[in-house]
Amino acid sequence: MSIAQKPNYLDxxxxxxxxxxxxxxxxxxxxYLLVICVFFIVGGSMAALIRAELLTPKGDLLTSDAYNKAFTIHGVTLVFWVLIPAVPAVLGNFCLPLMIGARDVAFPRLNLLSWYVFTIGGVFGIMAVIFGGIDTGWTFYTPYSTSFSHTSVVLAVTAVFITGFSSIMTGLNFIVTIHKMRAPGMTWFRLPLFVWxxxxxSLIMVLAxxxxxxxxxLVGLEKVAHIGIFDPALGGDPILFQHMFWFYSHPAVYIMILPPMGVISEIVACFxxxxxxxxxxxxxxxxxxAIIGFIVWAHHLFTSGLSTYSAMVFSFLTFLVAIPSAVKVFNWTATFYKGEIHFESPMYFAIGFIGLFLIGGLTGLFLASLGTDIHFQDTYFVVAHFHYVMVGSAIMGFLGGLHFWWPKITGKLYAEGLARWAAVIIFLGFNFTFFPQFILGYLGMPRRYHSYSDEFQVLHVCSSLGATVLGFGYILTFCYLLYSVKFGAKAPKNPWGxxxxxxxxxxxxPTDNFDFKPVMREEAYAYxxxxxxxEVVHERA
Amino acid sequence: MTNLHDEEHSDVVHAASVGSYLANYFALLGLLIITVAVARVDLGILNMYAAMLIAMVKTVLVVLFFMHLGKAGRLSRIWALTGIFFFLIMIGLNLTDYSSRHMDATSSPTQPQRGGEQPPAE
Amino acid sequence: MSAHEQELHLGHQFEDLKQQIESYTIGMWIFLVTEVMFFGGLFTAYIIYRAKFPEGWVHGHHHLDWRLGGLNTLILLTSSLTMALAVRAAMLNKWKPQVLFLVCTVLLAFGFMIVKYFEYSKKFREHIVPGPLFAHKDDPGQELFMGLYFALTGLHGFHVLIGILVISAITIRTINMRRMRQDFIPVELVGLYWHFVDIVWIFLYPLLYLISK
Incomplete structure (x- = not known):
């Protein structure tokens, strides 16, 4: 068996x-995956704390200050160190050069540097948590963050600043790689959709x-040197901060959701x-x-002092982004038509993704409408909406991709039966957690409070129970994937066909990706x- | 085969004559003098537009004749334009807000009246 | 080609040198685009606050000396010329003029930083640095102007410092390592960066130093 003894990139x-x-x-x-797991655990345990606190209407588990820190740490760690890098930096890094038939990305050193920068930023983030935490919410809104908060705002913004550069490096690397490193015959319209x-x-990463x-x-500078740029007491405009913050952070949502969409295209085509x-x-x-995502940001400012005229412009632009999103959903579902459908575990995740994204996307339209947004702004409706997109869909897509490429990454097969169960549990647990929050928000429950009126308790308990199921699903996934690394059966070259x-x-x-020179001679997905x-190969459990 | 200065790599090697660099340099100096001179004449708001126009001309000179964007390939040109495009989007859409704030301010006096019509709290 | 010239380094991920060169050039241009957006955020803030505080801007800019700013513009434009000539020399495989022009560029960059140092220290002496000790507390527009002045020129100065470090490193490598003398890519890339730093200043000078009335 000389083939089995050939060295691969792992050994x-x-x-x-x-x-x-x-x-x-x-x-x-x-x-990247390892560091992201650490932050997933940090952010996830904060979510557990939050849901435990919200079981009862009174703030009995956490003080309001502690609660503020809990949801801020939850948001900051999960947004900047999990959701944004999850698919591009892990699956993108692993698969992208393979998919276009390259030996590596265009700038391997820059790639390694981006990981170090990411990790150093993460260390700063952890330091911010340890030295006093931070209570501004992940949005760092001024002037609260600059003038009033006495928590480690400076450390946290430093962490975000540093981590941002890793994102830029990854984006730059991918763009040049896709432009310049494609194998012969791999034209733009033969590229796998994950690459697109x-x-x-990457476009968003380098521009936003x-x-x-x-x-x-500037927040750090304001905090340290009081230059007054976002401080109304000194003539500054705090809304400018919101403009600049959301100029990145709204496109950042598309950094989180676009790569999982690419993953779903791969999985749906394959199965x-x-x-x-x-x-x-x-x-x-x-x-x-990606492009429309840049021109919608001020819908986050509808109730915070944006001019009426501007609000109308941004409301209209926001509706536009529904068009390409809908194109994707329709085309995935249309692909099922007369397809030879195989229900393997990645497909479970993909179907779950489509369901969650549908709900997350459609509820976004409520928030894009000026009238309804006034009612929903800063309620649990918003919380539920963005969790459906950024967490439900994005993590579902990430896990789908991880399951899809796991045999390629580790060379091992995981327990297929457990994986299918995990997909179902995560889907149900997620809906059970966040669907009640739509209703809560509709009824007027504001976000970021640790105590609430008694009438909301039933829905909050539902949500917390759902979160327990969701957490169980994630832990289950973690366990059988980890188990497979050690004990899984050896994966063939192409387990899914x-x-x-x-x-x-x-x-x-192998370390150089291919033992031969790949040449693309057909369309993508020429099934x-x-x-x-x-034959599809997987391990029964 | 690996020498960069061979004929086969002539499309990546772009060395203009020293004279053209000097000409560009003196053009830039000339524009610097003009921008200072214009600033010393009071033209009101036109001063800023003139200064920005001159700065843009200088930028074009630097980009074309020092950075050789014209010879850097189509992709680099597209990306350079992309950068400017998104920069303008950022400024332009921010200004939709800031340039129309005063419209809200004039309509606000009606609001207290509306507040007065509310039924008294029970 | 003479016999002592060694082969250039080709990264294992690339097929040939042309692909490598094009990748690096495009990568650099994209990096410059990120820089445009980075400074772009500050320029946006500048536009909005200038529209809000036209008076403060006029008063604020009186703290700046247009002659020193002009001198620095002259210095940076000249350094751009020497940088362009260094790239030209590198492309024509003449490493001695390349080193000479690179050294000129670094010296000019130092000159820029020295002028900047005198400007900054004057402002610290006169308490026109934003913060609790600001001398014109009654005029928020002026303080914002100075805040943006320090943010913009500070970040620009930081870029100049990075430029000095990188250009110096390349110069030293060119002198010490034969192999480097053939490779014009590092010089070309740092050249692009340096011209960008120059362009930022081309805008900063009229926006900060030349405000009429």
Whole structure:
């Protein structure tokens, strides 16, 4: 069995040092995954605290100050160190060069540097949590953050500032990689849609992230030197902060959701054994979402002093983003039509994604309308809406991708039965957690309070129970995936019978990705009419 | 085969003549003098537009003749324009808010009246 | 080509040098786009506050000396010229003029920082640095102007410092390492960066120093 003994990227070099100095995009992706897991646990445990506190109407578990810190740490860690990097930095890093048939990204050193910068930013974030926490909410709104909060705002914004650069480096790397590193024959319209999605995401990363960098830099400067730029007492305009903050942070939502959308396109095409319906439209819709995503930001400011005229402009622009999002959903569902559908675990996650994204996306329209937004602003309706998109859909897509490429990444098969159960549990747990929050918000429960009127208790208890189920689903996933690394059966090259360069190389791939020179000779997802898919292989549990 | 200065890489090597660099430099100096001179004449709001116009001309000169954007390939040109485009989006859409705030201020006096019509609290 | 010239380094991920060069050039341009957006946030703030406090801007700019600003513009424009000539020399494979022009660029950059140092220290002496000790507390527009002045020129100065470090490193490598003398890519990339720093100043000078009335 000479094939089995061939060195792959995991065992060609051993030891911690070989990992910390690696330039291999696949290893860097895994290093990102490890750091992200740490922050997922931090942010997730804060969520557990929040849901435990909200079981009862009185603030009996946490003081209001402690509660403020809990939801801020929850938001900051999960947004900046989990959701934003999850798919691009882990799955994107691992798969993107494989999918386009390259040996590595264009700038491997920059890639490693981005991981270090990310981790150093993370260390600052952890320091902010340890040295007093932070209570401003993940949005750092001024003048509260600059003039009144006595928590570690400076450390936290430093952390965000530093981490932003890792995002810029990843985005820059991906753009150049996609432009310049494609294999012969891999034209733009033969690219897998995950690559298109990552290109659109990178566009946002390089264009929007510098703005958040300068914004939090000014917050830090204001905090330290009182230059007055966001302080109304000194003539500054706090709404300018909100403009600049959301100029990044709204597109950042699309950083979180676009790559999972790309993942879903891969999974749906593979398990329907069919080219994605309207490939070009799905590809362009990624770019459209990225670009329109830049011109909608002020819908976060509808109730905070934005001029009426401007609010109308932004309301209209916000509705536009529904079009490319809907194109994606319609085209995924249309792909199922007359497809040869295989219900494997990644497909469970993909279908879950479509369901959650549908609810998350459609409720966004309520918030884009000026009239209803006045009612829903800063209620649990908003909380539920953005959790459906940023957490429900994004994490569902991330887990779907992780399950899809897990055999490729680790070379091992996980317990397929458990994975299907996990997908169902996460889907149900998530809906049980956040659907009641739509109703809570509709009834007028404001966000960010640790105590509430008695009438809201039933729905809050539902939500907390759902969160327990959701948490169980995540822990289950974590356990069987980890178990498979050690005890899983060896994965073949192409366990799902999928098309794409990443499935013709070994599992796990060799350090240089391919033992041959990949050349693209057909369309992407050329499953029909004459592709004989290999038998699907998975481990029964 | 790996020498950059070979013929086959002529499209990535772009060295203009020293004279063209000097000409560009003196043009920039000339524009610097003009921008200072214009600022010393009071033209009201036109001063700012003139200063920005001159700065943009200088930028174009630097970008074309020092940075060789014209020879840097289509992709670099597209990206350079992308940067300017999104910068203008940021400014432009921010100004939709700031340039129309006064419209809200004039309509606000009606609000206290509306407040007065509310039924008294029970 | 003479025999002692060694092969240039080709990254393992690239097929050929052309691909490598184009990748680096495009990467640099995209980096500059991120810089445009980075400074763009500050320029946006500048526009909005200038519209809000036209008086404060006029009063604030009297604290700045247009002659020193002009001198610095002259210095940076000249350094852009020397940088462009250094890139030209590198492309024509003449490493000695390349080193000479790079050294000129670094010296001019130091000159810029020295002028900046005198400007800054004057403002600290006269208490026109924003903060509790600001001399014109009654005029918020003036304080915002000075705040933006320090934010903009401070960040720009930081970019100049980075430029000095990188250009110096490349100069030293060119002198010490034969292999580097053939490789014009580092010089070209830092050149692009340096011209960008110059462009930022081209805008900062009229926006900060040349406000009429």
């Amino acid at each position: 060609s070099e051993l030891g911690i040092k070989s990992w910390l100095t690696t330039l291999d995009h696949k290893r860097i992706g895994i290093m 999605a990552n290109y659109a995401t 992230t510098p703005v958040i960098a300068i914004t939090v830099f 329907c054994r069919k080219r994605i319906f309207g490939y070009e439209f799905v590809a362009y819709s990624s770019l459209a979402i 999928a098309k794409g360069f990443e499935w013709v190389t070994d599992s796990p791939p 029909k009419p004459d592709y004989e898919a290999p």
